[in-house]
Amino acid sequence: MLKIISIALFILLTLQSCSFGSKPVKKQASFPAWVSNPPNDTSSKIYGTGSGFSPVEAKEAALKDISGKLITKISSQSKSEISQFNDSVARSATQNINTSTVATQLSNYKVVNSTQIGDKLFIQLSISRSEFIKTTTSQLKELDDKIKSTLRSASRKTKLQQLIASQNLRPTIDKARTLVRLLQAAGGTQNTDKYLAYYNDIIRKTNDLLYAVRFRVSSNASLNGFAQHLVTLLHNKNISASMGSKGRADAHIQISGNIKTSTAFSQHMSQLTVNIKISDKNNRVISVREYESSGSSTTDSNSASSSAIKSMGAQFKNNGVLASLGLLENSN
Template identity: 25%
Template sequence: MHIQRVIPFLLFGLFITTQVQASHWWQEPPADNEQYLYGLGQGNTLAEAQQQALADISGKLSTSISASLDRVTQDTGIAYNDSVRRQIRSELKDIELSQFQLVKNRTEKTQTIALVQLDRTKLASLWSNQISEATNKLSSLLQTKTITDYQQWAELKKSLAFAEQSRNLSIRLFALNGTQPGPDFHYAIEQLLKKHPMKVALKGSIPQLNRALLQQFKQSGFVSCSSNCNLTISYQDSTTHDLMFGEYLSSLKVIYEVYERQSLIATSEKSVQVTSVSSHSSADEGSVSALVKDLQNRGLFEVVGLEL
């Protein structure tokens, strides 16, 4: 009888111990170390809980990134403004952290809890390879110390986004395992473009369109020029009038041409039609406004036919 009483007691004790151990990882998750980062998440499904666990890891990396940016600024003298800092941290939310595994999970009523383990070494290796590939591509672009033509300028301009991604990835790697970032190619390309801007002349007869084009110059990295220019953007415009259902119709056609020195490198045209109940003059104003709006919506390069 005594043994029969003890066995149920031991089984009950074992059951209680098991329950405590099962919840222990959630109440006190493993501490991060040099090999792994851990994240906890909770959601309506396992997939949702796992995603929240990865967001937990992203939050830890985000905190480390802030400190890493300060370190990089001290070492290189390159200051990163608040906009860049927010961008690098926010990108963690948009990337899928690879090299992780679901360690434990459990479901209580309608909620699922997940513990995710991220392998620092494997993720660092993946990011390092991506940075190395970017370094090889970007370093070849920066072998030149000057910009001689539009094609070279455009190639550098297009590479800014790629260089920015590489820079941000280097900062994330630094936050992950302390690997010192290499050269900031994004900063180097920006400085080269500032030192050797694309100087562009504008020729056209519509004041409102000219003002809009000059504004686009500034946004695109062009500098307005009157002599010894790299490019010349010119346009010819023609307007025809008609009546349509008792309203005044203005049809405006513009032909853009882009010259590099004396060579035509791009051309395009745009036509707009606007009606007015008052006069052809009013319709003309509306057609010019429509042309400017099209420029603002599509951007300089697409409107004039330049590739970028």
């Protein structure tokens, strides 16, 4: 009897030991085939798969998946264009294209599949190549018409006004180039090379015009230091500028204002106020701007004034010289 009890006790302890040592097996999530092995794109559709903790996150991830595919093709095409033209025009335009930029163009998509796995939602989207090409072509035509209309109007104006118009067109041209790239990546190649060649030519002519416009800068005696500093900033951008109130020029930059100095506790302080008026060769006022800056020095008032001038120059440099002068609607 004692032997039977011992055997039973041994079996019970063995079973308990096994139960304590073992861990419950967690059931592994099963992913559908369209998640683990997404379908290849076809001649008619482009697919994208994404996941997120909400429908919005999952959809954005899927759109970025599609965008990434298009950008890969855009990058390959751009290398060919850069090699062909051997300049920075194509390179600078392509650098502005990213997944977020492309995703904004992907509006006509369809939800093909969706599933919830744990706390994540998986979504598969598709876009029709033909619909995408049709929509993008329509947007490109609208931008192209705007570009051509603006340039036609500017051709009848002064050189300075042509410069302003062409510089302000740059964001529109960059957007049009992006659409052309997307059309090529999606398979729509009709006239795309002509569009790119046309936009490249506009950008080159705009750069040439920027260097061809001559600026004349004048100021009262107290602001001569800032006027000289502004001329230097323009020269650093390869823009033709010179000091003087008279002489041939396409644009006149007239600087007025004052620079006030004070001393407190051995600290020299300077307050600079400038009014900048720009007119073309026909004395038509193009822009009027006012700026203020301050500077200080423990040495003397001249050093404090120099500090204020450098501070204002830094503002112009950071915001873009032409934009600071009121010659651009957009600053890069």
